Amino acid sequence: MTELLRRVAPVADELGARFAAAGHELALVGGPVRDALLRRAGKDVDLTTDAPPQKVLEIINGWADNVWTIGIEFGTVGLRKNGHELEITTYRSESYDPKSRKPEVSYGTSLVEDLRRRDFAVNAMAARLPGYEFVDPFGGLTDLQRKVLRTPGRPEDSFSDDPLRMMRAARFASQLGFTVAPDVVEAMTNMAGRIEIVSAERVREELSKLVCGAYPREGLALLVDTGLAAHVLPELPKLRLEIDEHHRHKDVYEHSLIVLEQAIAQEENGPDLVLRLAALLHDIGKPKTRRFEAGGRVSFHHHEVVGAKMTRKRLTELRYPKDVINEVSRLVELHLRFHGYGTGEWTDSAVRRYVRDAGPLLSRLHKLTRADCTTRNKRKADRLRRTYDDLEARIDRLAEEEELASIRPEIDGNEIQAILGIKPGPIVGKAYKFLLELRLDRGPIGKETAAEELRRWGVEQGLLSSAEPGADGPAEPAEPTGSSVQHEGEEAES
Known part of the structure; x- marks a missing residue:
């Protein structure tokens, strides 16, 4: 175990000796310890100490290659040594006033008490420095082995100290594939409304990490089941449309999670936040556009247009960067465009417009469109796949002939x-x-x-009195549209 922990940051032991010489404690703590024991690569090197921030600055003066104090008001000092970046935080506790969006920070004097105030037992393990003495007062190692998330103390106390920890529970479920202890789920359900006291920026960061995790379905399901999603992403639980015996259609919520998983399966260079958000949100316009038609059919006309507007509004409220908002909204708007393609009737003109409208998002649109086919009918799925293969081949041919990317x-x-x-x-x-x-x-x-x-x-236009003679070209068919009752990838199911 000592060798695993030593790999996190070889310079940490040397730093621990400096703190000990100054009469202070220093310990490797939290995520780096957890990830080392899981044999997962981690970037962060988090340390904790009983020394106040000003004393930390004195101890590292002349030793660190670089120092930054951007988080010093919260007790954190950052440094770089031999290419390693470390953050040292004074023992502390955080709590939220019921009417405040900012945590109140107070310093402590005990490592065990500092660990007690952390979010989950798997993050409440430490290694004292120098020497890497393992400290695990709340059974975090056992929880790692059982793949379960528990809080060091009562979950109600933990979530009262920092309501964002409820989002972190869902995020860790996504990143690590861990289950969440029943008492933690119960507390999340009872206290879901407290998440509204947390700033949109902090919620956004946790949501992005969740969506980009290895098991996002588990994290998203936890948000929905506990009621947290109703406060941070209310469009998601609303996808659970009622399905009666006369108007059967695919569960849009379940469909969206499958589309997300199928989009992830096509990623080539790691998690793509834009693609994943677009896959998750592509059908959020359906609840607002659902109509019951004759013969028991259900329509969602123009749900892609409505959904794009809803996506833009939600991501703006979550304070996402403008480029992410624009790209995700555009993909939602375009996700049905292919389904006007039929069985190959598109003209070259329509293909050019498809490429022009997608612009730099074309590769992601390919992935989203393919992911959006969740039919269980193998013949329909094969037909859709072959049709899209043909469209991509035509795009490649026209691109080679006409430089489509710069029309x-x-x-x-x-x-x-x-x-x-x-x-x-x-x-x-x-x-x-x-x-x-x-x-x-x-x-x-x-x-x-x-x-x-x-x-x-x-x-x-009345700009010239006469024009040079020229033949009018034949009119081509109008570009197909994507809005339909239900395209083949979303056929009614019983």
Whole structure:
């Protein structure tokens, strides 16, 4: 065990000797100890001490390569030594005032009491330095072996000290695949409303870690079952639509969790937060758009548009970065677009628009669309897979022929002004949009033909008195839409 703990940060033992020489305690604590015992790689090196922050600064002065004090008001000093980053926090306890979003911090003098105030027993283990003497007063090692999450003391006291710990329980269930002790689940259920006192930013960080965990279904189910999701992600439990004997349709909540798992199975470079959030939220517009149709059918017309707006609102309230909000919302909006493709009737024009609308999200849209097929009918699933294979092949062919990723008209803004005899202004933008739509409809047509079409358009707009002769191209079918009663990947099930 000592050798496992020593691997976390070889410099920690040397630092422990400095603290001992100064008459103070130092211990490796929390996540690094847990992860070392689980033989999981961890980035954090967390240490705890009885020395107050100013004394910590004195002890590490001249030893650390770099020091930062951004968290000193909460008793934390950070340092770097030989490429290792460590954080040292003075023994403490935290508690929330019922009306405050910020924890009140007070310092302690005992390692065991510091461990008692931590979130879970598996995070309440320590190794005294120097020497790595193992300290486990609350049975964390046993819990690791049993893969269970318990609190060191009463869960009600732990969650009262910091309500965010309820979210952490769900996050650790996702990251570690652990079950949560019944008394902890009961306390989470009874105290779910207390999560509202925690800032949106802290909730967002826990939710992101949960969604990007190895077992997100377990964590999300815990949020829903305890009522926490009703406060932090209320759209999720609302997916549990009632299904009566006359109007049968797939459980949207269960479908969304399956889509999430199927999206994860396609990831290539580790967890993709944008893809996972889009998979989880892609159908949140269904409860608002559900309609019962003749013959016992159920429709969710335009749920992708409604869902995109709901996604944007929820992620904004959770203080996600703008790029994440925009990308997830756009994927939700586009997730049904493929299902207008039918069995291959899309024109090249529609394929170009599919690529243009997805933009840099095309790879993620491919994954989300494939994940959204959860039918148990193998023939339907195979047909959908083959159809999407064909679409991707057509995209690749057109991309090679036409440089789809950078579609633009053959005529630029300066040439538009010269042909139409106009100055810079809104009309140039309208003309450019006309030419872009023409490019999407007909593919590469060359500068001469594009100029002819632009002159024809100029006459129609009253900008020119006459236009060069040119043949109108045949009109192509309108782009297919994705809204439908229920696409093949979501067929009614009994």
